Amino acid sequence: MSYSLPKTSRTQLKRLPKRGSYDRDTLYAILDEALICHIGFVIDAQPFVIPTAYGRIDDRLYIHGSPASRMLRSLKQGIEICATVTLLDGLVLARSAFHHSMNYRSVVLFGTAEPVAAVAEKQRALQAFTEHVIPGRWEEVRQPTPQELAGTLVLSLPIVEASVKIRSGPPVDDVADQDWPVWAGVLPLQLAAKAPIADPQLTLGYEVPPALVNYRRG
């Protein structure tokens, strides 16, 4: 059985199909490395794009928030969603302005979300949000009360119709420009952590969690 996602009319890449992939492992690796997704949806013919945190469990993407959120209230009706996740990997510096580019890995996911009603699944989704950001954190913090669970809307989006697009490697210049007298190459970029800042309310000397030391994604 193939472990790839099916190509559909929505996910078939029209431009530069060589940059595309429908491989689930590649797609999951991007979702697991990134921290935010951009959720697109339509209300009264008007597109909205809102950044939000998320978590993944197997072939489902979870988002959450207040039941008062306009976005979540709309999405839970089952309207069409496009969820896009982008990792910027580098600046591609060519010899010509025209061939400048960026290295990136992105996922574009289409579908409709449904509210998670079962308490056990909601709990697992909340755990996935926390563990997605800082592995090991869930077991150390005060876990959600029944009131907090009831006051959190969790939506589940199946990862069925999605595509990956990746650009990597050096610039591709015109042959005629090869001797243009300028440095050319890639400046790799990565999300990096600076020193943790303790909450000013933190009166006792708790240690910074190991997951925050040399924190990196991917």
Added chain:
Amino acid sequence: MSYSLPKTSRTQLKRLPKRGSYDRDTLYAILDEALICHIGFVIDAQPFVIPTAYGRIDDRLYIHGSPASRMLRSLKQGIEICATVTLLDGLVLARSAFHHSMNYRSVVLFGTAEPVAAVAEKQRALQAFTEHVIPGRWEEVRQPTPQELAGTLVLSLPIVEASVKIRSGPPVDDVADQDWPVWAGVLPLQLAAKAPIADPQLTLGYEVPPALVNYRRG
């Protein structure tokens, strides 16, 4: 005269309005620091969200690409766009799972784009794309030929209807959780550059551009 953007029904923040801003300088600073935006648009009631590079000149956001791009071909018809730019500034680690959050600065911009026809404006926009990414690069590289200019579709989106949302600072825990025995605080995040990788085709020893040494955004 106020330098703020007007609140409209689309940009009025419904949730957590204290996190909102309509200040142009704040908005421009976010646009100038980030490198990619997520463009939302609708085709046949289906939302699409596509990441792309951009440039800003004064009160206009420019995007560009191949005239064959499905996104650009759709946008140039003047359909509604939502362009969202997000900077992730940190992980907010509370004592309860429920109060975990992220620090961020985001811009949500609504409007319609128009193709840039005038060659001089197109040229200025292309310069803005390059300079946005690496200041000083434009003067060093081979600039666009008339054929390349003709083969690039540039769209201009006025920055008129937009809002900023910012979360910053430490976690906000329930009073009852203040003594929960775990470290709490913020892990600041920032896009960072690694060592530049020269194009393998780069046979002569051109120096890495000064703008790439200690490259940082913001």
